[in-house]
Amino acid sequence: MSTFELERDVDRSHMQVSDRVAIEIRNMNKWYGQFHVLRDIDLTVYEGERIVICGPSGSGKSTLIRCINRLEEHQAGGIVVDGIELSSDLKNVDKVRSEVGMVFQHFNLFPHLTVLDNLTLAPIWVRKTPRKEAEEIAMHYLEKVKIPEQALKYPGQLSGGQQQRVAIARSLCMKPRIMLFDEPTSALDPEMIKEVLDTMISLAEEGMTMLVVTHEMGFAEQVANRVIFMDAGQIVEQNAPSEFFNNPQSDRTKLFLSQIL
Amino acid sequence: MTDLSYVRTEMLSERDPPLSTTGVIGWIRENLFNGLSNSVLTLASLAFIYWVLSHFIPWFWSPTWNGTSLGQCREMIGAAGKESGACWGVINERWPQMLFGFYPVEERWRPILAFVLMFVALIPVLFNMISRRWNWFLLALVLFVTTLFVASGWLAVVAQVLLVVAMIWIGRLILVTKVSDRADEIKAGARRLPNPLMFSAAFVFIMPWLLWGGTVWAPIATAFGFVVGWGAFRVLAPVAGSLVAMILGVVAAVVWWLFLVGPVAAGLHGLLPVGLEPVQSRNFGGLLLSVTIGVVAISVSLPLGIVLALGRQSDLMLVKWMSVGFIEFIRGVPLITLLFVASFLLNVFMPPGTNFDIILRVIIMATLFSAAYIAEVVRGGLAALPKGQYEAADALGLDYWKAQRLIIMPQALKISIPGIVSVFIGLFKDTTLVSIIGLLDPIGLSNSIRADVAWNGIVWELYGFIAFLFFIITFLMSRYSMYLERRLRTDHR
Numbered sequence A: 001m002s003t004f005e006l007e008r009d010v011d012r013s014h015m016q017v018s019d020r021v022a023i024e025i026r027n028m029n030k031w032y033g034q035f036h037v038l039r040d041i042d043l044t045v046y047e048g049e050r051i052v053i054c055g056p057s058g059s060g061k062s063t064l065i066r067c068i069n070r071l072e073e074h075q076a077g078g079i080v081v082d083g084i085e086l087s088s089d090l091k092n093v094d095k096v097r098s099e100v101g102m103v104f105q106h107f108n109l110f111p112h113l114t115v116l117d118n119l120t121l122a123p124i125w126v127r128k129t130p131r132k133e134a135e136e137i138a139m140h141y142l143e144k145v146k147i148p149e150q151a152l153k154y155p156g157q158l159s160g161g162q163q164q165r166v167a168i169a170r171s172l173c174m175k176p177r178i179m180l181f182d183e184p185t186s187a188l189d190p191e192m193i194k195e196v197l198d199t200m201i202s203l204a205e206e207g208m209t210m211l212v213v214t215h216e217m218g219f220a221e222q223v224a225n226r227v228i229f230m231d232a233g234q235i236v237e238q239n240a241p242s243e244f245f246n247n248p249q250s251d252r253t254k255l256f257l258s259q260i261l
Numbered sequence B: 001m002t003d004l005s006y007v008r009t010e011m012l013s014e015r016d017p018p019l020s021t022t023g024v025i026g027w028i029r030e031n032l033f034n035g036l037s038n039s040v041l042t043l044a045s046l047a048f049i050y051w052v053l054s055h056f057i058p059w060f061w062s063p064t065w066n067g068t069s070l071g072q073c074r075e076m077i078g079a080a081g082k083e084s085g086a087c088w089g090v091i092n093e094r095w096p097q098m099l100f101g102f103y104p105v106e107e108r109w110r111p112i113l114a115f116v117l118m119f120v121a122l123i124p125v126l127f128n129m130i131s132r133r134w135n136w137f138l139l140a141l142v143l144f145v146t147t148l149f150v151a152s153g154w155l156a157v158v159a160q161v162l163l164v165v166a167m168i169w170i171g172r173l174i175l176v177t178k179v180s181d182r183a184d185e186i187k188a189g190a191r192r193l194p195n196p197l198m199f200s201a202a203f204v205f206i207m208p209w210l211l212w213g214g215t216v217w218a219p220i221a222t223a224f225g226f227v228v229g230w231g232a233f234r235v236l237a238p239v240a241g242s243l244v245a246m247i248l249g250v251v252a253a254v255v256w257w258l259f260l261v262g263p264v265a266a267g268l269h270g271l272l273p274v275g276l277e278p279v280q281s282r283n284f285g286g287l288l289l290s291v292t293i294g295v296v297a298i299s300v301s302l303p304l305g306i307v308l309a310l311g312r313q314s315d316l317m318l319v320k321w322m323s324v325g326f327i328e329f330i331r332g333v334p335l336i337t338l339l340f341v342a343s344f345l346l347n348v349f350m351p352p353g354t355n356f357d358i359i360l361r362v363i364i365m366a367t368l369f370s371a372a373y374i375a376e377v378v379r380g381g382l383a384a385l386p387k388g389q390y391e392a393a394d395a396l397g398l399d400y401w402k403a404q405r406l407i408i409m410p411q412a413l414k415i416s417i418p419g420i421v422s423v424f425i426g427l428f429k430d431t432t433l434v435s436i437i438g439l440l441d442p443i444g445l446s447n448s449i450r451a452d453v454a455w456n457g458i459v460w461e462l463y464g465f466i467a468f469l470f471f472i473i474t475f476l477m478s479r480y481s482m483y484l485e486r487r488l489r490t491d492h493r
């Protein structure tokens, strides 16, 4: 895997884990037809945590974080996000979705809208923010991801790394309390991986609660406060990054780490 | 072993392509005469084109514009020393009929005005390159020209003065500000003229009134039905929930349209009788009939088709199976069968005494027919969208309808443009089928013209003229679809 080296020191002054629960997953199970994808998942995420989830392909990482904003439905157990229980009640689902931002592997920007319109769409239509204010917010976040000059271009005119940064800014415009990342750098060239990870690090420095599915172990070591290893739909091991990488307990974890490092 | 290493010391500069591949000669060599078989094909095609034109042009170029019967045409052709030629006298004599059917001559300004106003109404819908000012200016201009032709008396003078004032005012606005300055003014929150789409919406009610005439209160009362439905929804929504209120709102509007529009319009007409001379549907004919059926069916079938496409993908089983059933049934039945049903069978099911207009019946059938095809075309567009687009919309918290309207449909419809326009072109050409149930569209008229002793035996000239009329309209439609595709191309692939 790529070995990501950070040039600057990570500023940890705002990276504090509070004791308030952001996400509570209790004994959660999910099936695709007969296939048992997620088995007895128990996970409590506190506000301000930066959790990296790793594991072999097909182990259910994507499915797990997609259950958190109900892009996938779970069939047993419970998920409470920010005090809201996820059930078939659509009102709750919409509320959770507007509190939780998500960044996808393939960006999923809206190709028929300019970058600026991509960013203002949800604030205007979901949050009912006036257009002018929404545009100011959008420009603020575009500056933060360092591409304000691309505001009037279409996504198709940007490089992959720029598109992914726009996608991050699009989520941030909704002022989410939690951010989910599903392999945000897996579709990118090495040069662009760095710019996206940089953006994610500055987000972490501001104290955002983050769940990141990634194989960028450099990122995990420097930024995460907890690393979770999944295999065959289960959480196999979790620990602080230093312990996780230097002293893995389970054989599966050891095997996985030996393959990717 | 030779040394394989190599280092470039000097970078190459840019050069022009060789002359033999550019310019006219280059193009001809490249495209028409590259290789033996292509050269042979080119020569054979040129010979064929020559052969066709050498027959067509002398036939077409025939001095018979003033002929009054087929016999006289033949004499004129003989006098010009030719063996054969077209007899254009029939077109000269009958073209107004081919365009308007038996629409009363002194009322023909109304379909013309409706047609011109249709363009004014369509501009803000179809194009986004014209400013609001120009659109309102155009409307004032059209109305002013109309008053010059058809109105007289002091009322007309007042209207003309008002329209001229409006034109001068808007014209001055257009002249004093540059387009780019105006864009900045609008950004800064300048007051704008009302959206011309208001007129487009009103035109929906103006058009039938212009064409069929009658009291002006009928379209006004019909339009008021939407206010009734909306009002019922607003009053009931807090009490009964939005879904129930929506259903009741629709019911209220339908009740209004079915039972109250007639009496209300008649009552208001008693108080203030303003109206146009009524024209019966059986007097409609020619291109007017085709365009009326085509325009209404096209504009209604698009939204209906979109709803059906969404219905087919719905999670609600009842909605899904109703959409599938409707689409498959309509696609399984030829249009001509539906037209026969419209013409003969529908009245059997209607309560006795109701007079359900024949053109309206045909329009409904044509609309349902093309809506089923549009639904399938749109479904293709929906299927072509990556799943990630739905997921991104969901993840941002957009609900189903907002996601459809803002994210999914704009992209799905863009993908479907060629298919949608094909359906519309097909629908417009299919309007000629109404001649089979006795309506006098251009084809129906050409049959009755040939029944006239003077023109008995004329075929090519009439069909050629009809083909020409249809070609203009369908060609414009296909050009428009290409323009739209180009305008909406943002993916930069």
Ligand SMILES: Nc1ncnc2c1ncn2[C@@H]1O[C@H](COP(=O)(O)OP(=O)(O)O)[C@@H](O)[C@H]1O
Pocket (backbone or CB within 6 Å): A032, A035, A037, A055, A056, A057, A058, A059, A060, A061, A062, A063, A064
């Ligand atoms: N929509 C689906 N239907 C059926 N099986 C699925 C679906 N999505 C994922 N799966 C299966 O579930 C398993 C977990 O998938 P995923 O969560 O995407 O794994 P990961 O992200 O860890 O690579 C895989 O075996 C995959 O084939």
Ligand SMILES: [Mg+2]
Pocket (backbone or CB within 6 Å): A061, A062, A063, A183
């Ligand atoms: Mg995955």
